[in-house]
Amino acid sequence: MRTVRLTGTDVLIKTGSPHLEVPLNHRRSTVIAISALLAATFAPVVTSTSAFAAPLPAFAAAEPNQVTDLTVTQADGFATVAWTPVPGVTDYQIERTAVDASNAPTGTPTVVGVWRPNRQVNNEEPTFADAGFNPGSRFQWRVRARIGTAEQPYSSPVFDTTKAPWGDPAVAGQNLRTQWETTQAAQYTSDVNEYAYTAEVDRLSERVRVVEIGRTVQNRPINMFVIGYPTPPATPAAVAATSPLAVNCNVHGNEPGDREACLIMARQLAFSNDARTLGLLKNTTVLIVPTINGDGRAANTRGNVTGQDLNRDYSLIRQPETAAYVRMLRDYRPVAGYDGHEYGNSQAGDLPMLPPRHQNVAQQIFDESLDMIENHMYVEGAKDGWWACPYGCANGSGVGLSEETILRNTLGLKNTVNSLLELRSSGGATRPDEGNTANNRRRKTFSALWTFNQFMDYHHNQLSDIKTARGEAIEFQAGNNGRIVFRGSRIVPLHPAPHPGEAGPREDLPTPDMILDNAPCAYKLTEAQYNGARTDGPNDVGATVAERIAAHGWKVVKVADGYVVPLAQPERGLIPLLLDEQGEEEWVSGERVYPTLTGRHNGPLTISGFACLSGATVNGPVNLRPGATLVATNTTISGPVNAANAAGVFFGDSVVRGPLQVANTNGPVTVIGTNVSGPVNLVNNTNGAAPYFAGNSVSGPLNCAGNSTAPTNLEVRNVVNGPRAGQCATL
Amino acid sequence: MRTRLLAVVVVAALALAGCTSDSSTTTAVSGPLCDELPKGDEPGNPTALASEPVDQALQWITVLTTFEGALRASELVPELEGKKAITVLAPSDDAFMAKFSQDNLDELMIKDKDTLRTLLRAHIVDRSLSLADLRDADSVTTLDGTTVKVGEADKMARIGDEATTVCADYRIANGRVHVINHVLGNLPTTAGQGDSGH
Structure with missing residues (x-):
């Protein structure tokens, strides 16, 4: 540490650290350290109480490099100090002094901030939000430029009363205070x-x-x-x-x-x-x-x-x-x-x-x-x-x-x-x-x-x-x-100048072991994984995975030997992070379920059990047998789709050239980002939360009725060239 | 990551800065930090704390939130309030931040309360010592049994090798509180370690 003797025997400041623990503020003189100035540029302000007693007359001509056009605008808990920039200067110091109703100083002048170019994205109109005072107090503000560390003349002062804490003390409600x-x-x-x-x-x-x-x-x-x-x-x-x-x-x-x-x-x-x-x-x-x-x-x-x-x-x-x-x-x-x-x-x-x-x-x-x-x-x-x-x-x-x-x-x-x-x-x-x-x-x-x-x-x-x-x-x-x-960030590019010397968060790109190029269609959990007791909560008791999945709101299909969580749903980005063994902090290592059809299929397609169509093309009708599950993403089906008494139906980013009929599903239904050329009927789907019908384009009528919970569009509107009826009247 | 470095601010000519009063009914505190703490007739001013028990008084000294929370967590308050007289050498929040990582601090306050109690006892003396007493003494023995050298440091008191008082002579119901700028005791420094970003 370096000891700097500032004013004779008055003040000793040990610098060499970016921090001073406290600003010095006392009666004989005022010393406020702005910590970034560090040892090299450390330039405390020492002002005697007599120096600011006589503000410049308003008509005085500006001295060289003197800040002009100072304004102070009051807001809740802060004051915006603004001025006209002085060409060629390094930075500005903002000074505040407590004053009474007649503008006589009641406290010592304090430098409350330094404006420098990287504080704001445009430098033509410098502003500084001064905060850190008791709202309602009255102050004088002045600003001065510095060239290097050389202080230039202060601006004329501005006097103003800061905004009192929000709310009229005489109005019920407004007068509440924490x-x-x-x-x-x-x-x-x-x-x-x-x-x-x-x-x-x-x-x-x-x-x-x-x-x-x-x-x-x-x-x-x-x-x-x-x-x-x-x-x-x-x-x-x-x-x-x-x-x-x-x-x-x-x-x-x-x-x-x-x-x-x-x-x-x-x-x-x-x-x-x-x-x-x-x-x-x-x-x-x-x-x-x-x-x-x-x-x-x-x-x-x-x-x-x-x-x-x-x-x-x-x-x-x-x-x-x-x-x-x-x-x-x-x-x-x-x-x-x-x-x-x-x-x-x-x-x-x-x-x-x-x-x-x-x-x-x-x-x-x-x-x-x-x-x-x-x-x-x-x-x-x-x-x-x-x-x-x-x-x-x-x-x-x-x-x-x-x-x-x-x-x-x-x-x-x-x-x-x-x-x-x-x-x-x-x-x-x-x-x-x-x-x-x-x-x-x-x-x-x-x-x-x-x-x-x-x-x-x-x-x-x-x-x-x-x-x-x-x-x-x-x-x-x-x-x-x-x-x-599984882990890895997008780069946050630094904002263009004027932000010199600023560093954003580090790249944090994913390492190869954190990438899965071949995404599965779904994850399958065993009974033990889904409903088993967990010990990762308070007092070694944790909610089951089933309960946590429900809290996130994911759709799950009950199948004969477990539970399937398709990725064809809005939180697809999150699901693998919790259900894949490659995840950094996963709940369980679910079984990756890969697509069952990725190419072309000509002729009728009848689905029993679990089918996952990914990037597939089906030229013909698709029929789901009772208890079957269909997950279709980036898939084109030329023909009607008929699901009656299915266990689950998922469409994402797909095309159906023909009617889409989903009835009596005993599990989740979600149709998102899908283009349907034909009527859509979602009826009597009675098990599970609200069917999702969001961001679709339908050439034909849209009818929803008898679903145990009305379908939702998740506030993503559908384009429907036909009447919308029943529970989907507003989707 | 929370990393902070502290510089010691020593104000040589700052006698009883800003916090004194001519009135004999007010409590005088002294030190470079005092002017930034509640003063005059503000809520939590030193005079208002003079008859408060230690746990209540600490809640008003804004820079002591870590120490105050730690003292509650330690469950030492009844013991301290039962003593005839105490001196609390209370490190500031900045001092705690410079000493312990966030994870370490939570560990002490939530799970390792025996260590926390020992740490806090290292900051308490079982008699009432004013700033003048601390400056005049050579050493004090804290409740953990440690002997700590004390003495003058300009107008403040030095406590141990590193700490000095930064706002001294708060009176409380059964003694004194002095805000200090370093954590005492012998626990390792962990500040800067671990994951303590957002």
């Missing part, structure tokens, strides 16, 4: 306080229904806000029909910053009457799970009470918390998601984000997720002053990889556009390091609140694109297309 707010961020909101707050939001707002989606190991409720306007749809299926979006706020118990933002956002959505909020809620439903890991939050542990990291369990669902979330995803079908975390890497920007990279995620979902991050978050961040960046940013080579156990990837494998969100919990390149102080908590929480609000705007503005991507992804997956990758 424990975190009432303690001025000295304490996080406790479990009990969360439940009370949640119940009051629920009670006082017609827009809100709070649903308990499960319980933790220690029996804490896992609540979800379901928010719509004027009221949220009544059932999960009705919510799904609105293409909802979901925010998961607190999976790691010791990363609580996002959760506080979620609780505030729930209040805003419940009680705000501004046009934007109402516009959002009229068109969709917002799902907010504030605390999936209530036990870990209460104990301040990363994992749940068993020590399991829940964000390594969303595919495996060994724990009740993750199982609850996955069942929610099955029932509510959010089309987009965010997953909130905190991150200690000081090299990161304000808000590291990352799309689902696992190579089994459909390309469309990856692309749309990256679009959300780069073309919305980066762009809006540049307007409001927040620095969104790729997860990793620098020194992040070990993170952001392809584990399907991580919600980001699990969601992608469920065809949900989504991103990870990290809140930088330590100091960094452009912010002072304030440790776990109230001000740093506020910075994290209000940056999360900004992100989640932007997420809602993105969903609102881009819903058509999101739905298109999701629909194409579901059709791609149900067609059992492409190789299987």
Whole structure:
């Protein structure tokens, strides 16, 4: 370490580390270290209290290199500081000083940030989101440029009062506050306080229904806000029909910053009457799970009470918390998601984000997720002053990889556009390091609140694109297309300049042992594999594979000697990762079932038992005998298809030139991405969950009747040139 | 991966920074970190904690969330509250992050509570010692039986080889709490190991 003597005997600072544990802030002088400046460029600001007492008159001509046109715009928990760039300078320092109502300083001037070119994607209009103050306080801001480390003159000051905590104290509902707010961020909101707050939001707002989606190991409720306007749809299926979006706020118990933002956002959505909020809620439903890991939050542990990291369990669902979330995803079908975390890497920007990279995620979902991050978050961040960046940013080579156990990837494998969100919990390149102080908590929480609000705007503005991507992804997956990758990521290309020196997450390409080029048609499980007792849950008791498959919502066919899970369904990317022996973290080693017909078949085809047609061509009628199962992907059938009393019927990415009749199936029915030239009849299918009929093109009438559960299109519309009738009238 | 490096900030001329008051009814804390912690009339200010039992007081000192959770997990609170007087040398969250990996910390707090108790006992002395007492003493014996050298470090107190107080002299119902910047005890450093990304 190097000792720097700054001002005589006043201050000793030992540098040589990217971190100072605390900003120095005391009465005689102010010294704030911006840690990224490191030893080489370390340039503390020393300002005597007399130096800023006389602001420049407004009419004063700008001095050379003086920042001009300073503006400060107030938002919830932060202020956007903006100015006209000075040509040729290295960076800018943003200074804030507490002032009273008459603008007399009441605190010491503090450099609260450094703007440098890689903070935002456009450099023509620099902005800096200043946060980390008690909302409602009044401040003076000034900005100055630096050339190298040489400080140029400060701008004229701007005085303003920051926005008070959201909600009119005189209006019921709006006046609710969390424990975190009432303690001025000295304490996080406790479990009990969360439940009370949640119940009051629920009670006082017609827009809100709070649903308990499960319980933790220690029996804490896992609540979800379901928010719509004027009221949220009544059932999960009705919510799904609105293409909802979901925010998961607190999976790691010791990363609580996002959760506080979620609780505030729930209040805003419940009680705000501004046009934007109402516009959002009229068109969709917002799902907010504030605390999936209530036990870990209460104990301040990363994992749940068993020590399991829940964000390594969303595919495996060994724990009740993750199982609850996955069942929610099955029932509510959010089309987009965010997953909130905190991150200690000081090299990161304000808000590291990352799309689902696992190579089994459909390309469309990856692309749309990256679009959300780069073309919305980066762009809006540049307007409001927040620095969104790729997860990793620098020194992040070990993170952001392809584990399907991580919600980001699990969601992608469920065809949900989504991103990870990290809140930088330590100091960094452009912010002072304030440790776990109230001000740093506020910075994290209000940056999360900004992100989640932007997420809602993105969903609102881009819903058509999101739905298109999701629909194409579901059709791609149900067609059992492409190789299987068990572990391995897509490359996240670095955003073009100006992000010099930034590093995204490492390549993480699949190794050969993690690739299966010849994808099977299905996996077959034995009775013991499917229904056998498991020991991989809390207290050595785990749910059966059958129960976990049901939680994910996969279709399973009961056959004489076991259970068959065809890949011709929407979660095709996820199924092999849990049922193939080659998987990195699989439940069981299911038997790979390969196609029974891949070439041409001329003449009638009668199916008994299990048949899998992959890339096949059948010139003739296809008949399923009672108890038979047909799985057809990338297959063309010229002739009618008639399934009566079958055990299961799966069509993905196929063509049927003739009528399609599926009746009295005693098992799953799914028809996705298939072109049918002729009438379609789905009738009296009485066993199993809702038949899937999604993303198909039908030249003829579509009729559904007598099915024990009405068929669903999974919010992927069918094109039907004919009347739609009965249970399929709206598909 | 959570990796953090700590630099020690020593403020030589910073006597009772920002946290003192002329009123005799307020509690004076001192150290470079104090100004960033609840102060004045803010919730959790030092005066408000002076009559609180140790577990309640710790919940208000924002940089002690790890220590506070660990103390609850250790089930040592009744023992500490039963003592006539204690001194708690409480490492900050940054100190814990620099010492233990996330996995290691969860292991200690959830599964290896005997080790956790020993670790926490290494941070507690069974008499009430002010900052001045720590600066004047040569050593103190912590509840785990270890003798720890103490002494002056500019205006703060040095605790053992590495730690110094960064906000000292919180009063609680039966003693004192001093926030320190390194974890004491003899457990190995595991920070930076393991899978602790998102």
